[in-house]
Amino acid sequence: MAVDRRVLRTRVALYDALVALILERPYAAITVADILERADIGRSTFYAHFTSKDDLLARSLDRLADILRRAADAMPPGADGWSLVLFTHVGEYGDVYLALSNVAAGDILRAAVRGVVADFARGRIKPRQGLPADLAVQHVVATFMTVTTWWLERHRNLPPAETDRLFHELLAAGPALS
């Protein structure tokens, strides 16, 4: 009852082709034909698996999210520092994340990553009095994304541990306003 090898080969080829193209030029400037050429897959075959370019992207991100999820799940159960695990992973796949987020596809990527991070954060947050729980989760996720973007875009050389420290610092006490 295993999946037909051909199906797997086709899908992986398309996933990889899309990612490769996204690393080269803006997502919006990529056509289905481009993907087909790169993946060496027939047009009708493409539409037998995906309904559109956006669909392919969404599933590619699902795949990425799965990897992220597995990396996080593999973390020693009692260990604190789930965010460090995520940062470490993101650092490894930095090129891909960066390319994806800089493109118009940012929304879709953000949504995918948000989902994973939110799942992780939800159970590990102790909201304080007068602070709605869902807002607290959103805030933790947003802060994670902020730090990640800042890190990948402009301070790539920082080690994950240092990035993680900044993350916790921002959450504990952000900048004062005047």
Place this chain on the structure above:
Amino acid sequence: MAVDRRVLRTRVALYDALVALILERPYAAITVADILERADIGRSTFYAHFTSKDDLLARSLDRLADILRRAADAMPPGADGWSLVLFTHVGEYGDVYLALSNVAAGDILRAAVRGVVADFARGRIKPRQGLPADLAVQHVVATFMTVTTWWLERHRNLPPAETDRLFHELLAAGPALS
């Protein structure tokens, strides 16, 4: 040397038509033809003013950003509480912001609003030791966006003042993590 009335009429008609359509359906599902019909403007005229649908959207947002900027500038100079002014404004235009942010155009909108908020926040932040200044600004902006989205999407009934309080609370000390 005033601008020809006709060009003003044309542009406003197109701005309004786009916003009206965005309130009805996803940005991606709107064609140039739809906008033309709604605005009652000729095709060639459209391309005499804008290069594409995205261009029109970007300029519409510039217009919105100007309004936001003016609202903030009108604030009493010494007054603290710039964020309250922004929240109040956003609350008034809530429908538009919500429609825009929920759509695939979210990135473009986000960029526009970010710019305004960042300009405002930049001069009013006292970053702490060991916290990069640019990261601090990003964090304040992101937190503003998080609170705004949370507010408009699910807790519209909250008064701006209360929303502003949550904003400051999150910045002062976010949720604790385990």
Place this chain on the structure above:
DNA sequence: GAGATGTCGAACATCATGTTCGGAAATTCC
């Protein structure tokens, strides 16, 4: 090996985009 399933590729209909241009209408400036 046989049957089932997946792939190919070319052809096709459809639709959105962006351009062109001559005539009509509105506006500005004097």
Place this chain on the structure above:
DNA sequence: GGAATTTCCGAACATGATGTTCGACATCTC
């Protein structure tokens, strides 16, 4: 108020991307 300028209209057109269809062929599973 009138002439000159600017803008708008609208229809037609070229282009290019999308998504579908179908029969022949290849590959996989059992």
